[in-house]
Amino acid sequence: xxxxxxxxxxxxxxxxxxxxxxxxxxxxxxxxxxxxxxxxxxxxxxxxxxxxxxxxxxxxxxxxxxxxxxxxxxxxxxxxxxxxxxxxxxxxxxxxxxxxxxxxxxxxxxxxxxxxxxxxxxxxxxxxxxxxxxxxxxxxxxxxxxxxxxxxxxxxxxxxxxxxxxxxxxxxxxxxxxxxxxxxxxxxxxxxxxxxxxxxxxxxxxxxxxxxxxxxxxxxxxxxxxxxxxxxxxxxxxxxxxxxxxxxxxxxxxxxxxxxxxxxxxxxxxxxxxxxxxxxxxxxxxxxxxxxxxxxxxxxxxxxxxxxxxxxxxxxxxxxxxxxxxxxxxxxxxxxxxxxxxxxxxxxxxxxxxxxxxxxxxxxxxxxxxxxxxxxxxxxxxxxxxxxxxxxxxxxxxxxxxxxxxxxxxxxxxxxxxxxxxxxxxxxxxxxxxxxxxxxxxxxxxxxxxxxxxxxxxxxxxxxxxxxxxxxxxxxxxxxxxxxxxxxxxxxxxxxxxxxxxxxxxxxxxxxxxxxxxxxxxxxxxxxxxxxxxxxxxxxxxxxxxxxxxxxxxxxxxxxxxxxxxxxxxxxxxxxxxxxxxxxxxxxxxxxx
Amino acid sequence: xxxxxxxxxxxxxxxxxxxxxxxxxxxxxxxxxxxxxxxxxxxxxxxxxxxxxxxxxxxxxxxxxxxxxxxxxxxxxxxxxxxxxxxxxxxxxxxxxxxxxxxxxxxxxxxxxxxxxxxxxxxxxxxxxxxxxxxxxxxxxxxxxxxxxxxxxxxxxxxxxxxxxxxxxxxxxxxxxxxxxxxxxxxxxxxxxxxxxxxxxxxxxxxxxxxxxxxxxxxxxxxxxxxxxxxxxxxxxxxxxxxxxxxxxxxxxxxxxxxxxxxxxxxxxxxxxxxxxxxxxxxxxxxxxxxxxxxxxxxxxxxxxxxxxx
Numbered sequence: 001x002x003x004x005x006x007x008x009x010x011x012x013x014x015x016x017x018x019x020x021x022x023x024x025x026x027x028x029x030x031x032x033x034x035x036x037x038x039x040x041x042x043x044x045x046x047x048x049x050x051x052x053x054x055x056x057x058x059x060x061x062x063x064x065x066x067x068x069x070x071x072x073x074x075x076x077x078x079x080x081x082x083x084x085x086x087x088x089x090x091x092x093x094x095x096x097x098x099x100x101x102x103x104x105x106x107x108x109x110x111x112x113x114x115x116x117x118x119x120x121x122x123x124x125x126x127x128x129x130x131x132x133x134x135x136x137x138x139x140x141x142x143x144x145x146x147x148x149x150x151x152x153x154x155x156x157x158x159x160x161x162x163x164x165x166x167x168x169x170x171x172x173x174x175x176x177x178x179x180x181x182x183x184x185x186x187x188x189x190x191x192x193x194x195x196x197x198x199x200x201x202x203x204x205x206x207x208x209x210x211x212x213x214x215x216x217x218x219x220x221x222x223x224x225x226x227x228x229x230x231x232x233x234x235x236x237x238x239x240x241x242x243x244x245x246x247x248x249x250x251x252x253x254x255x256x257x258x259x260x261x262x263x264x265x266x267x268x269x270x271x272x273x274x275x276x277x278x279x280x281x282x283x284x285x286x287x288x289x290x291x292x293x294x295x296x297x298x299x300x301x302x303x304x305x306x307x308x309x310x311x312x313x314x315x316x317x318x319x320x321x322x323x324x325x326x327x328x329x330x331x332x333x334x335x336x337x338x339x340x341x342x343x344x345x346x347x348x349x350x351x352x353x354x355x356x357x358x359x360x361x362x363x364x365x366x367x368x369x370x371x372x373x374x375x376x377x378x379x380x381x382x383x384x385x386x387x388x389x390x391x392x393x394x395x396x397x398x399x400x401x402x403x404x405x406x407x408x409x410x411x412x413x414x415x416x417x418x419x420x421x422x423x424x425x426x427x428x429x430x431x432x433x434x435x436x437x438x439x440x441x442x443x444x445x446x447x448x449x450x451x452x453x454x455x456x457x458x459x460x461x462x463x464x465x466x467x468x469x470x471x472x473x474x475x476x477x478x479x480x481x482x483x484x485x486x487x488x489x490x491x492x493x494x495x496x497x498x499x500x501x502x503x504x505x506x507x508x509x510x511x512x513x514x515x516x517x518x519x520x521x522x523x524x525x526x527x528x529x530x531x532x533x534x535x536x537x538x539x540x541x542x543x544x545x546x547x548x549x550x551x552x553x554x555x556x557x558x559x560x561x562x563x564x565x566x567x568x569x570x571x572x573x574x575x576x577x578x579x580x581x582x583x584x585x586x587x588x589x590x591x592x593x
Numbered sequence: 594x595x596x597x598x599x600x601x602x603x604x605x606x607x608x609x610x611x612x613x614x615x616x617x618x619x620x621x622x623x624x625x626x627x628x629x630x631x632x633x634x635x636x637x638x639x640x641x642x643x644x645x646x647x648x649x650x651x652x653x654x655x656x657x658x659x660x661x662x663x664x665x666x667x668x669x670x671x672x673x674x675x676x677x678x679x680x681x682x683x684x685x686x687x688x689x690x691x692x693x694x695x696x697x698x699x700x701x702x703x704x705x706x707x708x709x710x711x712x713x714x715x716x717x718x719x720x721x722x723x724x725x726x727x728x729x730x731x732x733x734x735x736x737x738x739x740x741x742x743x744x745x746x747x748x749x750x751x752x753x754x755x756x757x758x759x760x761x762x763x764x765x766x767x768x769x770x771x772x773x774x775x776x777x778x779x780x781x782x783x784x785x786x787x788x789x790x791x792x793x794x795x796x797x798x799x800x801x802x803x804x805x806x807x808x809x810x811x812x813x814x815x816x817x818x819x820x821x822x823x824x825x826x827x828x829x830x831x832x833x834x835x836x837x838x839x840x841x842x843x844x845x846x847x848x849x850x851x852x853x854x855x856x857x858x859x860x861x862x863x864x865x866x867x868x869x870x871x872x873x874x875x876x877x878x879x880x881x882x883x884x885x886x887x888x889x890x891x892x893x894x895x896x897x898x899x900x901x902x903x
Binding site: 079085088089093107122 | 659676677680688732733736737740743744745748
């Protein structure tokens with residue numbers, strides 16, 4: 001033993017525990033423990049949005065202004081939330097000027113003695129950043145100059161190169177996750193979906209390379225999700241983050257998100273509108289991707305240079321590289337940094353030369369939006385495990401921003417990231433299963449209050465039906481899936497399987513049922529009766545269906561709807577509580593992959 | 594990024610935790626040794642890859658450098674570290690599996706307990722629902738304590754993969770005894786995890802790997818380069834010497850512990866208190882007293898939990 005061991009012990013026993021504790025406080029350096037929240041002077045809440053509670057605070061030790069992000073402990077069954085643990089572990093390993101630094105963890109103990117048994121509250125301490133890019137772009141008084149855009153983009157690419165070089169996939173690249181301070185420094189934040197990348201890191205001139213193993217495709221916010229993910233490529237690479245950079249770049253040029261699809265199918269459509277439909281040349285192998293099955297569209301060329309013609313050929317050229325359909329050839333961060341765009345006039349601004357702006361946070365903005373499109377109150381008892389407002393299925397606003405607030409409530413482990421406050425950004429990292437069944441949330445409401453909510457608006461129909469010519473609808477994720485419970489009479493849920501062979505099942509299953517569904521909604525009693533009936537004659541219907549070809553069946557209209565409906569219902573028998581928990585379990589599994 | 598290195602304990606930390614502790618150093622040693630051994634056994638029963646078990650033991654040692662040894666029951670700390678480590682890994686285990694395994698290991702039926710095969714009596718490690726819930730809550734509480742004490746520094750770099758790379762660099766796999774050396778090397782590394790000297794907290798993985806290779810190659814009679822090859826792997830002669838002695842000394846420690854406590858699977862806080870009494874030191878002074886209060890509280894909570902679940 002390297003340490004003196006003789007005679008040290010007995011003396012230490014003397015003295016009270018308190019003096020002992022004082023003498024043995026944790027050293028501040030090396031692996032020290034968490035600091036206390038009292039080490040910080042809280043300056044006020046920054047926001048309460050997707051991130052949970054974020055406070056601005058000043059360190060009493062260093063005087064530095066920091067952001068304190070509270071880690072909410074919603075589901076204590078499994079102890080400290082795994083997603084938060086992962087994020088913290090990753091952040092602790094990272095150190096780069098363009099990656100948000102996790103300074104430390106701070107702990108807040110409950111003051112009252114009665115609360116002593118409660119868990120302490122943990123905060124992640126990061127440097128305070130004045131803006132996030134999304135908020136900044138929405139600020140009408142802010143316009144970006146080209147040198148400024150180049151400056152931010154360079155920093156973004158530097159940060160991303162570092163991440164990829166260290167085998168990390170960010171998997172949630174988007175403007176809202178890019179923080180900017182008044183020194184003009186941009187930092188990549190939010191590593192809640194990040195994971196270790198098991199493949200070779202990108203090399204100069206070799207694009208994103210190839211992946212050998214499968215990863216979950218339920219990542220990346222839709223507007224920034226690359227086409228290969230929308231088509232369910234599981235062996236994806238660092239190129240998925242690069243696509244996000246392309247989206248962010250375009251967003252900086254135009255001032256708003258460039259690819260704001262309202263469903264996965266729609267997202268694909270507008271991607272192809274912008275960069276052209278895939279061919280074996282522009283996206284080799286796309287046909288064999290699971291999501292491409294049954295996909296059909298009229299070939300069209302890229303409209304990218306047309307749409308971005310105001311921003312010069314350099315910008316267009318780089319954007320085209322970043323938004324390349326072929327994920328194997330998509331430029332990587334190393335090469336993008338060398339792109340002529342950054343070497344031509346006007347040259348990138350220096351970070352310090354960028355003018356300062358009034359604080360703008362995406363979370364404030366979202367809070368504001370949340371008010372505009374506040375979701376109806378949560379049904380009692382229907383929120384176990386998902387937090388208040390957890391009905392993924394209600395679309396209550398316009399199809400734009402307000403609406404997006406209404407999906408993406410997943411039963412998240414780490415509530416701090418996505419509190420179900422009704423303003424949650426949609427984070428499409430949820431397994432399909434968990435998002436699908438919200439039918440029960442309404443049907444099994446314990447209090448049986450009449451449902452007074454307005455029926456949701458129908459979805460835009462301009463694109464549906466174009467994208468599928470077999471009975472299998474595009475594995476359309478999030479929005480459509482979310483909307484399913486609404487169309488419970490129409491059985492959007494079962495439509496994929498039921499309509500096998502029938503064309504345009506997405507059109508058919510939704511539209512005709514919209515009316516009856518909306519009508520019925522106000523009539524709980526009738527609804528209930530019908531439910532019982534359905535159960536009784538379900539078998540008959542099944543037999544019925546067997547003999548028919550599908551489009552016939554479809555024409556049957558509401559009758560068919562009811563049978564599907566019944567099935568939907570039968571799936572929702574399990575008690576709310578269990579379902580919430582089960583979905584959480586599944587949710588977690590996704591993260592483990 | 595520091596994939597290959599670990600945060601190390603400072604000399605002050607080591608000194609204050611071991612020398613100024615209320616417990617005599619030999620008792621601390623046995624606690625560390627027994628608990629780490631328990632973690633290792635549980636890791637095997639839970640079918641963890643060794644890297645998870647190894648990381649759990651490193652976290653265990655780190656935690657005990659920050660918090661008092663007598664704060665929680667040793668086996669609970671072991672279970673909590675293994676749960677936490679597994680949770681962050683690719684192969685998590687449920688709390689129920691973990692509590693079951695620990696119940697077994699701590700029971701008289703445990704094969705860890707004795708040299709002869711004990712009679713297998715399932716009732717001795719049966720966990721009732723209320724006991725399970727009580728244990729679960731205890732583990733989750735300790736999990737939080739561990740995270741807070743470590744400041745969430747849960748990343749552990751292990752020397753095992755490095756050692757293999759080093760052996761390849763040394764061309765050890767070409768000769769006859771290559772496989773044997775590799776095996777011995779890994780054995781030494783795993784043994785070092787149990788060492789109360791906390792070698793994983795005082796030395797970086799590169800030094801640990803080098804020392805294990807040094808010992809293994811000597812024992813297997815495989816020739817290493819004549820020159821000071823360890824310097825290539827960032828290990829100085831002094832460091833190497835210290836680690837070699839440290840790695841070899843575990844046998845003595847295990848022997849000593851065996852004589853003191855008999856062949857039991859695990860020691861508990863009560864065993865330690867008893868030892869303290871034997872030594873003429875009053876247990877319950879120092880941090881032990883705060884502990885008793887804590888226990889009462891825990892008792893209450895447990896009773897409440899049991900009521901709720903019943």
